Each structure stands twice: as structure tokens, then as C-alpha cells.
Amino acid sequence: MLAASATLCTILRYVGAANFIRLGMMLWRSEAKLEIPRDTTSGKDTRSMFRSxxxxxxxxxxxxxxxxxxxxxxxxxxxxxxxxxxxxxxxxxxxxxxxxxxxxxxxxxxxxxxRKQGTLKLVNRLGGRSMICAGFHTAAGRRA
The missing domain is CATH 1.10.287 (Helix Hairpins)
Incomplete structure (x- = not known):
């Protein structure tokens, strides 16, 4: 039973690592765009937001x-x-x-x-790189 649970944990770790790498690659390749809502006022005043x-x-x-x-x-x-x-x-x-x-x-x-395209691209690349590194780090982890 313990061996099976250890194997399951290892499989889950690799699946999680692969998912990190996949998400990181998607972020790296994604188009750097920022969607700005047309109506930037939600009808709330500052006090209401602070209270919330x-x-x-x-x-x-x-x-x-x-x-x-x-x-x-x-x-x-x-x-x-x-x-x-x-x-x-x-x-x-x-x-x-x-x-x-x-x-x-x-x-x-x-x-x-x-709001600048270059900054968004940099953020996407840094975020993607971090997720890819986290994936490899998770895959390389060893059981305690």
C-alpha cells in the first residue's frame, strides 16, 4: 500500500511538473496584450472600496x-x-x-x-520562464 501511494505521488509530481512547463510555454508564447475595460468606473467610490x-x-x-x-x-x-x-x-x-x-x-x-507592449512581453517571458523552471524543479524533486 505504501509503495503504491509513493508511486502515485511520483506520478502526480510528474503530471504537475508537466503542467507547469506547459503553462509556462503557453505564457511565453502568448500575445502581449492588455485588455482595458471601456468603463473604468464601477460606480464605487473610494470609501466603499476601502470598506469592502x-x-x-x-x-x-x-x-x-x-x-x-x-x-x-x-x-x-x-x-x-x-x-x-x-x-x-x-x-x-x-x-x-x-x-x-x-x-x-x-x-x-x-x-x-x-500599458506598453514591451513591458507586457517582458512580464510574459519572465512569468513563463519562472513556471518552466518550477516545472523542472518539481520534476527533479526527490522523496523525503
Missing amino acids: AYVVTAVNPKESVVFIAVLAQFVSPGQAVVPQLVLLGTTLLVLATVSVAVWAMAAGKMWVRF
């Missing part, structure tokens, strides 16, 4: 686990817990907001570059 992103992040279970695991390390047991958690949580929220804002500004600046 906040709610999605707040209800994400992975975020909750990280939040609890990270904050618990910085709570001093000899002091009141709630004020410490409020301060740490607020600090985390402010840092996350700044991070999202920086990424949004960077994406806005990069938008101009990604």
Missing part, C-alpha cells in the same frame, strides 16, 4: 489567526490585557493601512508601464 477591502480582510480566518498569534507575543501578563491589545491592534491596523496605500500608489504608477 477592510471587511474582507477582517473576516478572513487566516488574518484572525495571525492577529492572535502575533499580538499574544507582545502582551505583558503583569498588566491589563485589553488596553495592550487595543494599542497593539491599532498599531497593526495603521501599519496595514499604510502598507495598502503604498501598494496602491505603486500599482497606480506601474499602470502606465504595463
